[in-house]
């Protein structure tokens with residue numbers, strides 16, 4: 111029995127989560143596993159009503175679940191940063207979800223903005239460190255509001271944090287068993303302390319994985335290569351900030367936010383799965399938002415929960431839905447069908463097997 115906490119969140123979050131759960135239900139029936147859902151109302155509306163982002167005890171409560179399924183956090187009436195820090199980053203940090211896993215896979219039938227690139231060229235995974243770097247919040251102001259103001263924001267990189275992230279990436283690369291190539295993405299020519307540590311640890315750990323080929327690319331160059339030669343990449347490991355940036359680029363080359371999902375992983379704790387596109391508040395309640403990213407998040411969650419067969423079934427159903435030609439575009443409002451209808455289509459393919 112898998113215990114899953116559901117946080118539908120803000121904007122279109124609840125709509126896409128409903129479709130993800132529809133597909134989860136179909137997968138459970140098809141593969142014979144059970145799960146128990148409990149919903150939590152964390153998000154902008156709750157914050158506006160109560161002043162609370164995560165209520166007291168919420169973190170402890172989350173630890174009792176095997177996984178968290180998150181819709182989206184972000185509300186037009188709440189100042190940017192409050193919900194992101196108070197809910198999303200708070201959960202990632204407190205639950206020690208130290209990996210942000212972002213598959214970048216172009217499925218057949220999906221429009222790719224890159225000229226002459228197809229599904230055979232775009233199939234990579236970014237392993238983003240998820241609890242350190244510039245996200246720690248170390249720094250501050252001095253002489254605030256004066257002409258001499260100083261603002262610092264320090265990137266925190268610990269030996270332990272860097273090593274566990276890099277080890278995870280090597281293991282994943284071996285397990286994927288594709289090109290078996292792991293690329294470290296950094297900026298060693300400028301970040302001569304932080305990324306010196308990353309490079310040293312990377313090379314050290316690499317010696318334990320002789321079957322994995324290693325490579326290095328500066329973050330600016332990787333932005334170029336993702337567009338020019340995405341087929342060069344298998345698994346990419348990087349720090350929190352760079353990972354945040356290159357995974358949005360990754361989402362675009364796999365067809366956009368309509369299909370991009372991510373996992374916030376604590377390999378021995380409670381992990382959290384989400385579509386990465388945000389709450390898209392202007393589309394709320396119109397049945398036009400694309401639920402495929404949220405459905406792909408369910409696939410990742412099933413994989414993490416050990417339901418490998420169900421995960422493969424869901425991925426197969428996503429591929430069938432995309433190749434059916436029924437979905438005209440992955441963009442909100444342009445799909446040629448509604449949010450619920452896309453959910454029905456995928457759930458139907460899951461049931462058919």
Ligand code: IPM
Pocket residue numbers: 194195198199354386
């Ligand atoms: C993401 C998001 C978050 C991040 C924001 C909402 C804090 O952009 O999951 O990539 O920067 O990590």
Ligand code: MN
Pocket residue numbers: 354355358
């Ligand atoms: Mn981001």
